Amino acid sequence: MKRLTQRSVIALLASATLGACDAADRETSPVDTAEASALAVVGATVIDGSGADPMPDATVVVRDGRIESMGPSGEIEVPADAEVLDAAGKYLVPGxxxxxxxxxxxxxxxxxxxxxxxxxxxxxxxxxxxxxxxxxxxxxxxxxxxxxxxxxxxxxxxxxxxxxxxxxxxxxxxxxxxxxxxxxxxxxxxxxxxxxxxxxxxxxxxxxxxxxxxxxxxxxxxxxxxxxxxxxxxxxxxxxxxxxxxxxxxxxxxxxxxxxxxxxxxxxxxxxxxxxxxxxxxxxxxxxxxxxxxxxxxxxxxxxxxxxxxxxxxxxxxxxxxxxxxxxxxxxxxxxxxxxxxxxxxxxxxxxxxxxxxxxxxxxxxxxxxxxxxxxxxxxxxxxxxxxxxTGLDDVGTIEAGKWADLILLNADPLEGVENLRAIEAVWIAGNEVPSVSG
Incomplete structure (x- = not known):
């Protein structure tokens, strides 16, 4: 792939706390979400944006705006300080x-x-x-x-x-x-x-x-x-x-x-x-x-x-x-x-x-x-x-450790039809949930 060279930008990597996911219908861990310093999205089927096969029952851990770890839920340790979002039955894709x-x-x-x-x-x-x-x-x-x-x-x-x-x-x-x-x-x-x-x-x-x-x-x-x-x-x-x-x-x-x-x-x-x-x-x-x-x-x-x-x-x-x-x-x-x-x-x-x-x-x-x-x-x-x-963007586009946590949680399988990318449950940018619409 011919890669377009992105202009160098000085990273402003502050240690800001991640925005918590506060929708009323979501289950969270006992950790106080106001004090949580990480987010763990647990149980979703992850379609990582690379073309790889979907990964069912996966866990994605986000800290300081970036993906800290991603893999099968049985292999990923959820940090004690994480807010846990139960995403079983849902689908997680890159923004x-x-x-x-x-x-x-x-x-x-x-x-x-x-x-x-x-x-x-x-x-x-x-x-x-x-x-x-x-x-x-x-x-x-x-x-x-x-x-x-x-x-x-x-x-x-x-x-x-x-x-x-x-x-x-x-x-x-x-x-x-x-x-x-x-x-x-x-x-x-x-x-x-x-x-x-x-x-x-x-x-x-x-x-x-x-x-x-x-x-x-x-x-x-x-x-x-x-x-x-x-x-x-x-x-x-x-x-x-x-x-x-x-x-x-x-x-x-x-x-x-x-x-x-x-x-x-x-x-x-x-x-x-x-x-x-x-x-x-x-x-x-x-x-x-x-x-x-x-x-x-x-x-x-x-x-x-x-x-x-x-x-x-x-x-x-x-x-x-x-x-x-x-x-x-x-x-x-x-x-x-x-x-x-x-x-x-x-x-x-x-x-x-x-x-x-x-x-x-x-x-x-x-x-x-x-x-x-x-x-x-x-x-x-x-x-x-x-x-x-x-477009030469190295830090976004796929769900993998080290990249920015720009993510969409869906209520339907996008591989059954792209119209299911409208079934938005949540959108995160750098791990911060932003207001979203759903179709």
Whole structure:
């Protein structure tokens, strides 16, 4: 797997006490939870995010925000100072990782509202749906970098964030490299480029420009994620060592050569199927507008605006919306082919812009991945362990000793269907339980 190099961040490993799990219907040990310095989740079936077989009746011990030990309950000693959560009959999986989101700019249906408060609010929203890490690929500002720099601590209680700064544009190599240098100076984790003409309506970055950007970013130790649409551009970007493809090929069937090149170069592919959905789904009232799992976080004013007849008419009359509807079918077909060929898939959604609903759309993405032919285990790994590896994140993505305790406890088996990832009993980030919704 080609690993994207994460920007070094000084660890703020304070000895904060873990948040206790205080739901009324859970059994705990006699230890006073206010004094407990560890958490033991006992009896759950653990699906660790690596693709390994599930481990029934397992115990996971968490201390100082990290997993201290994990294994069969008969082999793991529960510390005397631990709060014990009886999770028999439940399923424990890693927190989901969105390898392509956007954080901080949207309020309601408007962009342009980037602020620290909005970044934190949206990271809390992601976390409530079990999305515990977000790689924000564009539109990030210094406040997001500041939030990123504060997160390596046992007291964390919202989703983790990694950033790309401004999406790099420019019609000359020099202009584009100036943006790369500006992002690097801000302290980003990735560089994001767009190689797309928006269905023929705008300028598309040329090979000489993106080659210079990729080379320049690599000199600075920064990986490059590429937005694309066309098969030809996927090949061109691989020619110059792009690190990550973060949208589906949508103009035609992928060829065997692309699959082989992606596998050989260890370059991951993030399909972002819900991006296409968002372009046309509001031409009529979507079925999910009555889904309690969606309504748990939806803003009534936003729903009212999208239900307005004039809004729906704009979607129906949009030529690009209808073309993107066709592109979704092509994207799903290509995802199925690439996954079958052994290409590493990383779950991503492009959520964050207006009407691309953070948290809920990640679960919609999982369902679309299943429709594309991926198995529940493949989808879970693409959303956890592989998403972490594809984005160079070493401390999250799997349930194993030493990693951050970013976890989801489920009331149903996610390997029987990805819809069961909605059956959320609890979400922990660094071992701290955060408010969550359940479907």
């Amino acid at each position: 989901l990782i969105n390898a392509h989101g956007h954080v901080g700019a949207t309020l309601g249906l408007e962009g342009g509202h980037y602020s620290r408060a909005n970044v934190l609010r949206q990271l809390g929203l992601y976390a409530s749906y079990g999305v515990t890490t977000v790689v924000s690929l564009g539109g990030d500002e210094p406040a997001g970098v500041e939030v990123r720099d504060e997160q390596d601590t046992p007291s964390l209680d919202r989703a983790r964030l990694y950033v790309a700064g401004a999406v790099v544009a420019g019609i000359t190599p020099g202009a584009a490299l100036e943006m790369v240098n500006g992002n690097a100076a801000m302290g980003v984790d990735f560089i994001k480029i767009r190689v797309d003409d928006n269905l023929g309506s705008t300028y598309k970055m040329t090979p000489d420009v993106y080659e210079a950007v990729i080379a320049g970013a690599h000199e600075l130790g920064l990986p490059v994620a590429a937005h694309l649409f066309y098969l030809e551009d996927a090949h061109g970007l691989l020619d110059v060592d792009v690190d990550f493809i973060v949208h589906s090929v949508r103009d035609r069937d992928v060829d065997d050569a692309l699959a082989a090149r992606l596998v050989e170069a260890d370059v991951c592919y993030s399909p972002t199927l819900t991006r296409e959905v968002s372009t046309f789904v509001y031409e009529s009232e979507p079925e999910f507008f009555s889904d309690p799992f969606f309504l748990a976080s939806a803003e009534p004013a936003v729903l009212e605006a999208l239900r307005a007849p004039e809004s729906m008419a704009r979607y129906r009359e949009s030529e690009s919306a209808q073309r993107y509807k066709e592109a979704l079918a092509q994207a799903q077909e290509n995802l199925g082919a690439l996954s079958e060929a052994g290409v590493t898939i990383a779950m991503g959604t492009d959520t964050g812009p207006p009407a691309r609903f953070q948290g809920y759309f990640e679960h919609m993405e999982l369902a679309l991945m299943a429709e594309s032919g991926m198995s529940p285990m493949e989808i879970l790994v693409a959303s956890t362990g592989d998403a972490a590896r594809c």
